[in-house]
Amino acid sequence: MSHLSGRTALITGSTSNIGRAIAVAFAAAGAQVVVSGRDDARGAAVVAQIRARGGAADYIHADLDGGAEAARALATAATELLGGRVDILVNNAGIFPPSTTETADEQMFDRVYDVNVKAPFFLTQTLAPAMATAGGGVIINMGSWVARLSVPVGALYASTKGAMETLTRAWAAEFGPRGVRVNAISPGVVRPTAAEPASAAMMAGTPSGRVGTPEEIAAAAMYLASDEASFVHGTVIDVDGGRTGVAVLAGTAP
Template sequence: MGMSGLTALVTGATAGIGRAVAVQLAQEGAEVVVHGRDAERGADVVAEIEKAGGAARFVRADLADSSDVLRLAEEAGDIDVLINNAGVYKFLPTSGMTDALFDLHMDLNTKAPYVLVRALAPGMARRGRGSIVNISTMAASVVTRGTGMYSASKAALEQLTEVWAAEYAEQGVRVNAVAPGPTRTPGTDDMDAATLKAVADTTALRRLAEPEEVAEAVVFLASDRASYITGAVLDVIGGRPAIG
């Protein structure tokens, strides 16, 4: 219960990695602010946490709208741990991109975390402690077909991670990122077996990660167990297979 007495905000916490992170943070003793767009799914996550003896509440917000992001920060209150997990991914070649889709990726994957950090990190700094973990992707550093918009938005987030780490280090606020590889989420449910195997075979472990496995890395970086780690991007990608 190393996070007893702390409050954590997890964006995109109603499914996949975000949900697993919210549940594990609650198990560590944190009170969790569960963010999402679907109130019913949010209530389900809160109920799961409370059933296990934890504390949580749900706040709905549209992270594509900066004013709504600021409202989320205000309703969340004093936050000790911020997990910027919510995001969007649409895989298209450059010729198939649209201005609207490009803006959506940048707004959700890059601008929303920026607005939340700008709103919440100063309070952490005043209190002399805090931890921020941004969820990036393997595609930010590995060229992957059709991921231009997504990869660019997450690469920008990784750069911001390093900048924020330097800006807030002396005030006791750590900022890190986790870059997952292929992970089993609701988005993989529609994939056929052959596609899933092809994706899994891009890893040395030859399988997809479970959301809980990625969450373990996120919660570690968020916790005092990682007290001397800041400005890092931790790959959780199952290794890379050898060539040949």
Template sequence: MSGKVALVTGATSGIGRATATLLAERGAHVVVTGRDTTRGEQVVDEIRAIGGTADFLAAALTTADDARTLADATHELAGPIDILINNAAIAVFGATAAIAEADFDACYAINVKVPFFLVGAIAPGMAERGRGVIVNVSTMVASFGTAGSAVYASSKAALELLTKSWAAEYGPHGVRVNAVAPGPTRTEGTTAQYGIDRLEALAARAPARRIAEPTEIAQAIAYLADEHADFVHGIILPVDGGRTAV
């Protein structure tokens, strides 16, 4: 990935952080984004300490303008974007009748609207250059029904359909678009929201019988972003310990 510019949203922790680090290890100039400047700078410092190239751009992604501003700022800072990782997301859970409209709107804004307008701002440039990669981060629960996850799961199901639509739209112009659908993963966010016991209970339903580490999801993302996956277009790659296979 030497010489390529990679924009990773939600890269200050968890899967995004692991992905940003791995892409930098493989030679990409990584633009780390997130809301927390302190954590973002820590990620950049860690990448530079291992000989990688990275910069941080603070971004609270909720609107189309936020997405366009981030795309423009990344281009100005690092040059044309070769790899876009749509990882930033929030999870809203609860009974359908109990979900507040503001929470519903917030979930769809960052999980669906922002990736939509980021791709709209970045993919045309990739298509003009005849190359580019977009990897969207979904979730295993976008593939099956679970009580209490209607908002989050449906937002990610929308992202998966967008993945296929973008593959059809931009694939003929040299831009590959795919998605990764993780299962239970040990991150700061999931540990705080669910607790280890609940994560382990979820993981116990899958053949692997364990929680994933962020680096394992990052490896799958990096595979799809790499030239070795040049013939892979429009897939949703489950990285869920086999949960959706049984």
């Protein structure tokens, strides 16, 4: 595969799960990637995996706290490592504390918005104009199915993902005419951990009838990053096994 040959990419929160799968897929497609996150050991492991397969990757430690300074520092470091330009930005880093509206305090509120909204905002503020100056680029944001199909927990998280989907359309209008395509992916329930047994139940009765994998989300990111998506702007692609688009009727689960 060489869909992304010669391209450079920064993927935030790419030391595990969806971000890791995207970094591995992009590198396999020929891109030079920067893996970023807070866990240095896991970051090194992702880079080692990519290099072992002949790909090009480096790791940057980044604790995106929402501040413009941290975002700009990551953007600057990634630009230098990638030879002076970032062609593709994937705003993937995010946190989902298990809380309800009643249990979320102000500190939690600020932290979730800092990581999930402010950090990608200031990364985009820094990198999108540079992409435009360089002749174009791609930005991929991460939404979530819970931004549109609500569940009784996670209102705070869902609101941040709704914000990212709105920003996707706003940025497409702002930067698209300057050569920067902005789109988003809305993942469904993806490979639950042992601590999340209820996650699989959320997919019962859907067309797929199962949870997704990080690699399936990465495949959508591959499409959006490639020239095959050159006419796609301001779109949120649902990769959720049909969870948001198809009615799930009680008693019909397999």
